[in-house]
Structure formats: C-alpha cells, structure tokens
Amino acid sequence: MSLVDTIRGKARKTVRRIVLPEGDEPRTAAAAKIIRDEGLADPVLVTPETIAAPSNAATLKRYASALYELRKAKGLTEEGAAKLAADPMYYGMMMVKCGDADGLVSGAVHSTGDMLRPALQIIRTAPGMKLVSSSFLMEMPCADVGENGLLVYADCVVNPCPDAEELANIAVATAETARRLCGMDEPRVAMLSFSTKGSAEHALVAKVRKATEIARGLAPGLLIDGELQFDAALVPEVAALKAKGSPVAGRANVLVFPDLQAGNIGYKITQRLGGASCFAVLQGLAKPCNDLSRGCSVDDIVNTVAATAVQVREA
Ligand SMILES: CC(C)(COP(=O)(O)OP(=O)(O)OC[C@H]1O[C@@H](n2cnc3c(N)ncnc32)[C@H](O)[C@@H]1OP(=O)(O)O)[C@@H](O)C(=O)NCCC(=O)NCCS
Numbered sequence: 001m002s003l004v005d006t007i008r009g010k011a012r013k014t015v016r017r018i019v020l021p022e023g024d025e026p027r028t029a030a031a032a033k034i035i036r037d038e039g040l041a042d043p044v045l046v047t048p049e050t051i052a053a054p055s056n057a058a059t060l061k062r063y064a065s066a067l068y069e070l071r072k073a074k075g076l077t078e079e080g081a082a083k084l085a086a087d088p089m090y091y092g093m094m095m096v097k098c099g100d101a102d103g104l105v106s107g108a109v110h111s112t113g114d115m116l117r118p119a120l121q122i123i124r125t126a127p128g129m130k131l132v133s134s135s136f137l138m139e140m141p142c143a144d145v146g147e148n149g150l151l152v153y154a155d156c157v158v159n160p161c162p163d164a165e166e167l168a169n170i171a172v173a174t175a176e177t178a179r180r181l182c183g184m185d186e187p188r189v190a191m192l193s194f195s196t197k198g199s200a201e202h203a204l205v206a207k208v209r210k211a212t213e214i215a216r217g218l219a220p221g222l223l224i225d226g227e228l229q230f231d232a233a234l235v236p237e238v239a240a241l242k243a244k245g246s247p248v249a250g251r252a253n254v255l256v257f258p259d260l261q262a263g264n265i266g267y268k269i270t271q272r273l274g275g276a277s278c279f280a281v282l283q284g285l286a287k288p289c290n291d292l293s294r295g296c297s298v299d300d301i302v303n304t305v306a307a308t309a310v311q312v313r314e315a
Contacts, residue, residue: 003139003150003279004303006183011040011306016102018305021092022109023047031301040302041309044101046088060085063094070097070122089115093122096287103308107292108301112157119282119289126313132284133158133170135177136267138276145234147253152178152187153270154256156263157280157291164207167191168214171256173283175222178254181281181310189215190233190252191226192262196242199229208258223247230255230266281307288312 001009018035022028023045032043051060067090068081076084084090089110095101106115116132125132134157143149154174155162162170175187193208194200205227212226225248231238232249239250257263270276281290281304288311290304 003137003182004306007181007303007310008038008040008306010181010183011309012038014309014312015039015042016309016312017042017044017100018308019044019046019092019095019101019104020301020305021046021088021104021106023050023088025108027296027298028108028301030298031305034298034302035305038302040306043305044095046092046095048086048088051086051088051091059100060091063091063098066098067094067122074121090118090122093118093289096289097122102312103288103290105290105292105301105304105308107290108294108296111294112291115289115291116158116282119285123285123287123289125284126286129173129284130169131159131162131166132282133162133173134280134282135174135181136263137177137182137279137281138267138270139278140270141275147178147182147184150182150184150253151270151276152182152184152254153263153267154254154283155260156257156267158260158282160260162259164210165214167207167211167256167258168218169284171211171215171224171254172219172222174254174256175219175224177281177283181307184253186223187254188248188252189222189224189254189256190228190248191215191224191256191258192230192233193227193258194229195227196229196232196249197227197246199242204258211256225249226256228252279303279307281311283311 018041024047064082064085133155136153138151140149178184178187195205208227233252236250243249
C-alpha cells in the first residue's frame with residue numbers, strides 16, 4: 001500500500017475537524033468536498049465572509065479576547081488582536097487553540113512563514129517538545145532502501161541552524177512522526193554528517209555527535225546512531241566498512257540532517273534526481289497545523305488534511 005493510502009486509511013478511523021483558512025481558494029474548496037465525501041475529516045472552510053457573518057460575532061469577539069490574552073505580553077493591543085482575529089489565518093489558528101477544531105491546513109495562497117509564524121505564536125509546542133520542526137516523507141521508486149523504499153527526512157523546512165539540543169529534539173520528533181504517520185514500528189535514526197564515527201574532526205561533526213548523545217537521553221529505547229555519512233547510513237556495504245556494529249548504519253529509515261541547508265538541499269536532490277515523491281508535515285506543535293506548497297494540487301490538499309487528522313493526539 002502506498003504511503004498516501006496508509007495515511008488516508010488511518011484518517012478515516014476517527015473523523016477530525018480540520019480548518020482550511022483559505023476557504024475561498026478554488027483548489028481548497030474542491031479538496032474540502034472530496035475530504036467530506038471520502039470521510040477523511042470534517043473540513044471547515046473559513047473565509048472573510050464566514051468570519052464577518054452576524055451569527056459569528058460572539059465567536060469572533062471570544063477569539064479576539066483570547067488572542068489578546070495570549071500575546072499582550074509581546075505587545076499586542078486589544079485593537080491589534082481584534083484586527084488579527086478577523087484574518088482567516090489567525091481566526092483558524094484560534095479555532096484550533098480554543099478547541100473548536102482539531103487541526104489546520106493552509107499554504108495554497110500563503111507563504112510558509114505566513115503560516116508558521118502564527119502557528120508558533122498561538123498553537124506553540126506540545127508538552128515536552130522544545131521546538132517545532134518538519135518531516136519530509138520520501139517515497140523512493142525502489143524498495144531496497146529505508147523501510148520498503150520509505151525514508152523520513154528532517155528538518156528540511158523550519159530551523160535554519162539547530163544547536164545540538166535542538167537537533168536532538170528534531171531527531172526524537174521525527175522518529176515519532178515515522179511511527180505515527182508512516183507506520184514504522186522501528187524507526188532507525190541516522191544523525192547525518194560529513195564524517196562517520198570520527199573519520200573527520202570539526203566543530204560541525206562534534207555538534208552531531210553531541211546531539212546523538214542528547215537524543216539517546218531523551219528517548220532511551222530509540223535506535224539512533226551518529227555521526228554517520230549519508231552512504232554509511234543507507235548502504236550495508238559502506239556501513240560494514242565504516243560503522244561496524246552500528247544498530248542503524250546501513251539500514252536507517254529516518255535521516256536527520258545537521259541543518260536546514262543540508263536538509264532542504266537533500267530532500268530536493270532525492271526528489272529531483274532520485275525520483276522520490278515527497279510529502280511534508282510539521283511536528284512538535286501542540287495541535288497539528290500543516291503547510292502546503294503554493295503549487296499544490298487538490299489531491300495534495302486532501303492528503304495533507306488526512307495527515308493532519310492522523311497527527312491529532314487524544315486530549
Ligand atoms: C519559523 C520562522 C518563520 C520563524 O521566524 P521569525 O518570524 O523570525 O520568528 P521569530 O524568530 O521572531 O519567532 C516567532 C515566535 O516563534 C517562536 N519560534 C521560532 N522558531 C521556533 C521553532 N522552531 N519552534 C518553536 N517556536 C519557535 C519564537 O520563540 C517566537 O515566539 P514568541 O513570539 O512567543 O517569542 C523562521 O525560523 C524561518 O523563516 N524558518 C525558515 C522557513 C523557511 O523559509 N523555510 C524554507 C523551506 S520551505
């Protein structure tokens with residue numbers, strides 16, 4: 001079964017309420033119909049008109065007041081909060097924050113930053129999570145790497161320069177995404193570098209080694225190893241030469257890149273030269289919110305909503 005079919009199947013098990021704050025965008029409206037018809041979620045289309053409807057006045061006031069309380073220490077005024085709450089993106093975030101919806105998907109119109117910033121400011125991180133990051137689920141054309149051809153890459157979207165502790169958090173969150181969304185019972189996490197097990201020495205390598213140690217402390221049962229080069233992580237013959245005895249090398253299914261430049265370049269090479277199809281989700285937020293690419297298709301929106309529904313945690 002393809003990754004998308006697995007995710008759609010999981011989403012159907014419990015129907016979640018997912019907000020689409022770009023409700024007047026044609027692809028989004030078309031996707032909402034499919035999502036509802038296929039029982040993947042209960043989509044809520046938010047538009048400036050739905051927000052301004054007289055029947056909605058009390059809710060808008062409630063969201064404005066809650067937003068003011070959340071952000072007044074950061075300098076947000078009551079007038080500013082009222083204005084922001086009437087913006088569909090902020091209104092949608094407040095629906096999720098106040099428990100009127102389970103998650104949010106946007107980005108067919110807005111940029112990544114436009115969606116990420118309110119998510120970080122309003123939804124914030126899940127208990128125990130230090131930061132929000134992303135996973136790219138990469139489905140390779142061949143089944144002989146990762147988990148039957150499936151690899152999870154992180155972080156390719158959010159954190160430009162994670163320090164060792166942040167990198168460790170990214171590793172743990174990505175293993176959780178691999179379990180929850182991809183059905184990987186045994187995430188095997190490779191902490192990537194240009195060095196394998198001391199083959200080179202540099203501050204950048206030391207950061208990856210330290211992150212590996214921190215992640216082991218955060219998730220004692222997790223199979224994680226580093227620092228590993230890309231080939232040592234994936235190719236059994238290279239692993240046998242360079243990282244003998246590693247529980248991960250040569251059979252990794254989760255790859256954690258040392259920074260955003262490496263991660264973003266790495267996923268694009270895998271997609272464009274390796275022929276992978278890919279799919280991104282945010283992780284570490286208290287409630288799931290996901291970003292689309294502005295070139296997304298109706299199907300991409302449907303799949304991202306399904307993935308968001310699967311990411312919802314029981315309260
Ligand atoms: C995520 C991002 C948008 C935040 O940048 P920013 O607007 O400068 O925001 P700030 O650093 O002022 O942070 C805004 C808030 O989010 C929080 N925050 C920032 N990054 C965070 C993270 N990774 N996890 C959790 N919280 C985070 C900050 O603590 C701050 O909270 P506060 O306002 O309550 O104090 C920025 O890191 C970014 O642009 N990342 C790269 C995104 C990108 O372009 N990717 C390209 C590939 S698609």
